[in-house]
Amino acid sequence: MSPAPTDPCWQAFDLSDSLRWSAQAEGDLGLRMLIASQLALQRFDKVVLIGTDCPSLTSACIQTAVQQLNQHDAVMIPAADGGYVLLGFREVDDSLFSDIVWSTPSVAAVTKQRIAALGWTLTLFDPLHDIDEPTDLKHLPSGWLDSYINIKVDNS
Template identity: 85%
Template sequence: MTADLSARQQDTCILLFAKYPAPNKAKTRLQPALGVDGAARMARQLLLHSIEQAVDTGFAVELCVSPAPTDPCWQALDLPESLRWSTQANGDLGLRMLIASQQALQRFKKVVLIGADCPSLTTARIQTAVQQLNQHDTVMIPAADGGYVLLGFREIDDSLFSDIVWSTPSVAAVTKQRMAALDWTLTLFDPLHDIDEPKDLVHLPSSWLDSQLNIRVDND
């Protein structure tokens, strides 16, 4: 490992929230279009893609997962040995992200939260977002549905994750309001598309269709 890479890994953590892509437990909203097995395959593909893009940044990558890392299911994915692992806390999504972020900030100067839902969240986009934390308190890449696909910061406040109705179109807007109330500077990027519902499948990379997932999408 080079000195530069080692410094980057000690400075920044990409905190990836994920649950195991099990049938009937992951991406269930896609089942009307893909079926039970197809939705699980999509969840798996999205997770592996997100991990690959995060690892390729050169920053430390921590998977915050459900079920716990000790569950045998994770061994089936043959993931990179460089990954750090943690278990998602109990509670709603906000509390789980808050606790994971607080723990990560005890070890890193910058933390970037991402999920495993956005195929267009690439290595380059993550790296560009992290760079903004050198000059700004926070960085966000919104999701087209009103949430966010990336949230980065150098310190954390409970208000960013409390009293928010998750998985609704107001999440990013409320989060930005909370940042403004804290007088934190924010770099905001253009929105990207999550893959959550059948209508989102048109935003998949063309290379994912048919050949890897046996999925056909009507673009009309």
């Protein structure tokens, strides 16, 4: 995470003590994801990386993706804009995150090619829309804003 877990900003959140926190590595997005994946795989047998900008990515969808890793080496939910909103795997390879031009329409395609080159099996889900630009707001799920406002009101 960034800022680091010791940053005072995190003290305002009432997050579960069961969460495992670690500071985010320095470097580009690919290097940060690679290092986070390597660290996670030292403790767990699967890693699922998710974006925080896809309100359509539900917990049920994430659980289904995790379950697919019981039969497949990797799982991906592409983003409609060419990236991905979820990438999961049982082992990590540097090629998944190196020499990629992030935030471009080719990210998911390049990643799929590299997974194939590794000889891994891949479960591919239908694309979801992430929210990168103001014009993407039209892809917010119906009622999403109302749910968010109700949560904020209930927790105040």
